[in-house]
Amino acid sequence: MSLVGHQAPPIFRRGPSPLVRLILFVSICLAMLVADIKYRYLDVLRQAISVVTYPLQRAAAAPADVVRNASRYFATLVEVQKENAALRRELLDAAQSLLRFEHLQRENEALRGLLEMSRRLPLTSVSAEILYDAPDPFARKVILDRGAQHGVKAGFPVVDAHGVIGQVTRVYPAQAEVTLLTDKNQAIAVEVVRNGLRGVLFGTGQGQLEMRYVLAGADVLPGDVLVTSGLDGVFPAGLPVATVLHVERDGSGQGFFSIACEPAAGVERSIQVLVVGRAEAPPPRPSEQDAVDPPGGR
Template sequence: MSVAGHTTPPIFKRGLPPAARLTVYLALSTAMLVADLRFNYLETLRQGLSVLTYPLQIAASTPAEWANRTLEYFSSLNRLREENARLNAKSLEDAKRLLRQTGLEAENKQLRELMTMREKTPVRSIAAEVIYTARDPFARRVVIDRGARDGIEPGLPVIDGVGVVGQITRTFPLQAEVTLLTDREQSIPVRVQRSGLRAVMFGAGNGQLELRYLASNADVEPGDVIVTSGLDGVYLADLPVARVIRVERDDARGFARFLCKPEAGIERSSAVLVLGRARADMPQPEEPPAPPPPTLHRKP
């Protein structure tokens, strides 16, 4: 409250000058720092302030953290997509490579078996490759890349590395047609390897073979191996033909039906051998010497 006739000095109206105030604040701060270092009396105050300001810190850092997490999520998603695409491409390439390798191994196996069979056969043989299947849907025929120019002629037998495949039925200059054993019009003289029973094998037209015209009590059982008999002079003897898989006996009619599975990869072989005639190289029997003419004796 002002007193009449008394005037407030100018220093109290304006306060301390800025330089003085700065000096006071610096001195006060220095005193507090020294006191805190000596007596550590501000620790409780700092802890309380940190507790009070923690929600503010969380609220201030939350938007930036969300933004960082969102950016990291989309970056990770993009990386995962790129990695997934790369792995899918690598998996597809590995699958192609494995498929090619499997095909090459199967082809090499067939060629090795074919060379082994070629060494076992005593007749001339010509290696050929199956290039496509004939267009007739009701026949079992394939076309090979060898023809009349290579010495192929109708009637020659065709085998693979395991057994009999079929027979040459038509020839062209550079190609030839092979009728497979499974064709309905194809037949071959055979014998049962276990019992020696002779029979004729016919194509069933469905990828199987059939022994026909045998009595119901014929000595043929499932699992028996059927080989060529060599009686026709076309096929070599003892070439594997088929294996009996089912026997149907009909005592009322007196006949039995024997279904067989081909031993050779008849409809799967990609490489085959065309054999020469089974009896082409067999020595012909020598003609017996002609008897001397009879000597005529005159009676005295």
């Protein structure tokens, strides 16, 4: 058999050597690189590939983003909690400072008022502070931080910067008990500043005062100012006591007015007070025998 014109099968054909292929492909790549640098013809292809692969990139980066965002969130949360705690502490400190400042301001104003009151009174006075309310729930009484060793005596009036608040009813060596005007068993002789009408003011036991036994038709009007008359021999004359709130006819049918009054002083609110004493004792009250047979009489 003749072998002229016979060709070997494709499987047995041998192409270029690997070195030649490498050089060829490197040359093609360099040419494409140079052409892309010069003419930028692969930009559209790059953009298309980036658009197609962007969801895959986001999906691949999602776990890392979740971990990173979670760590940032918890770190920020811890910082915010610490900052909130610090701000709360600063707010509490500022509130406490403000409360102390307001308390000192009120106390300063009260002391100034007491100083002015003591200058107006031609009497001896002892400054005192109310420590606490008396333990009796049925009485309106307070305890002062001044007593017998400070010159306080039973019966002395007690005032604040605005007027009378009560009377000393019991004295201890370093403390004293004061019965407030609003106590239901306390009474004080007063007069109306506008016309000099005299009367007696009683406590109601509920923070208010009542002027009793005033005949119907008496000239008393809402807004009238009541001051001590001095006729009881205990309270000096002219101390502010109360203001008339309203005037009504007594329901007892005896022809009297029922006159409700509001204390002029902070009877159940004051802390800084003055205990007012007399420079000299008042003259003694006349006895019944003196009233029947006055001195110098027959």
